Amino acid sequence: MTLILASRPNVYSSNPLDRIGARREDAAWIAERLDDPDSLFVPVWRSRNLVHGLDEGAPEAVYISGEAASALRMAGGPWVFLGVLGDQPGEGAGEGAAEGAGERAVFGIDISAADDPVPLLPDALGKFVDLRAVGWGVAKPEASILAHARGMLHWRVRHRFCGVCGAPCEAKSAGHVMQCTACEAQHFPRTDPAVIMLVIRGDHALLGHSQRFPRANMYSTLAGFVEPGETLEEAVRREVFEESGIRAGAVHYHSSQPWPFPGNIMLGFYAEGLNEEITIDTEEMIDVRWFSRAEIADPEQHGFVLPRVDSIARRLIEDWMATT
Numbered sequence: 384m385t386l387i388l389a390s391r392p393n394v395y396s397s398n399p400l401d402r403i404g405a406r407r408e409d410a411a412w413i414a415e416r417l418d419d420p421d422s423l424f425v426p427v428w429r430s431r432n433l434v435h436g437l438d439e440g441a442p443e444a445v446y447i448s449g450e451a452a453s454a455l456r457m458a459g460g461p462w463v464f465l466g467v468l469g470d471q472p473g474e475g476a477g478e479g480a481a482e483g484a485g486e487r488a489v490f491g492i493d494i495s496a497a498d499d500p501v502p503l504l505p506d507a508l509g510k511f512v513d514l515r516a517v518g519w520g521v522a523k524p525e526a527s528i529l530a531h532a533r534g535m536l537h538w539r540v541r542h543r544f545c546g547v548c549g550a551p552c553e554a555k556s557a558g559h560v561m562q563c564t565a566c567e568a569q570h571f572p573r574t575d576p577a578v579i580m581l582v583i584r585g586d587h588a589l590l591g592h593s594q595r596f597p598r599a600n601m602y603s604t605l606a607g608f609v610e611p612g613e614t615l616e617e618a619v620r621r622e623v624f625e626e627s628g629i630r631a632g633a634v635h636y637h638s639s640q641p642w643p644f645p646g647n648i649m650l651g652f653y654a655e656g657l658n659e660e661i662t663i664d665t666e667e668m669i670d671v672r673w674f675s676r677a678e679i680a681d682p683e684q685h686g687f688v689l690p691r692v693d694s695i696a697r698r699l700i701e702d703w704m705a706t707t
């Protein structure tokens with residue numbers, strides 16, 4: 384099987400933050416940055432990100448600084464230090480949003496406790512939206528920061544109690560460790576690996592329509608979670624066989640994509656299909672088919688749609704189509 388390389392970075396990659404992990408242990412420095420009017424806060428409300436310019440079709444991330452940030456912190460929700468930003472953070476937006484350049488600390492802050500987050504913010508800053516709905520349109524570095532904040536805070540708000548003894552946890556290391564107040568067990572941010580793979584056989588690729596897909600005629604690559612005690616290649620072969628009855632031979636890595644919806648990293652592969660006859664797992668899949676290059680080149684004509692442009696699934700398909 385020909386090796387197919389990633390043609391360009393995936394959406395939600397290209398995170399411009401320097402995470403400077405060692406600084407997380409410097410409580411005095413973190414406290415100073417929290418109070419620094421130049422520090423930037425990325426608010427997350429019930430897993431939604433604050434975005435400006437949606438109605439104009441040009442969504443941009445909104446960062447909060449100065450007094451507006453103090454008001455957010457007064458709400459008392461969990462926060463996490465994400466890193467420092469060396470250059471000016473994109474366009475910014477609206478009153479209370481950041482302006483200026485230089486190295487600035489960036490924090491994620493969760494304000495989910497408020498039933499309505501709007502009064503916590505300066506007027507007309509933007510809207511809280513599901514990043515999945517707008518990620519395609521936000522500049523890549525900004526989309527990465529929004530995804531980073533969303534992923535970290537999703538973990539934080541769901542690890543308030545110790546998984547070992549059930550006692551409350553408290554945040555350490557600038558929000559990157561949740562430590563049990565009773566047994567002192569430390570709990571770290573999770574990102575769960577999922578494999579996603581385009582199975583190729585000659586001039587055909589295997590695409591399926593999953594029970595989970597929101598769009599009735601969308602066909603995409605197969606995918607599944609990596610289980611404990613399994614290599615990535617084994618996970619690829621197992622998931623392909625379970626969902627389609629196709630045995631996979633050679634497996635090659637393509638690229639990865641942070642996918643904090645809610646807490647995954649997608650690991651993209653190509654797999655060589657060893658047999659043709661499909662047997663679908665009807666619990667999970669509605670349909671699985673071999674598609675020719677000609678069909679994939681013109682999905683509309685053939686009555687289906689491809690996965691979204693911000694997905695690694697789409698990138699796997701496009702990069703295969705670009706080979707001859």
Ligand SMILES: [Zn+2]
Pocket residue numbers: 545546547548549550563564565566567568
């Ligand atoms: Zn404990």
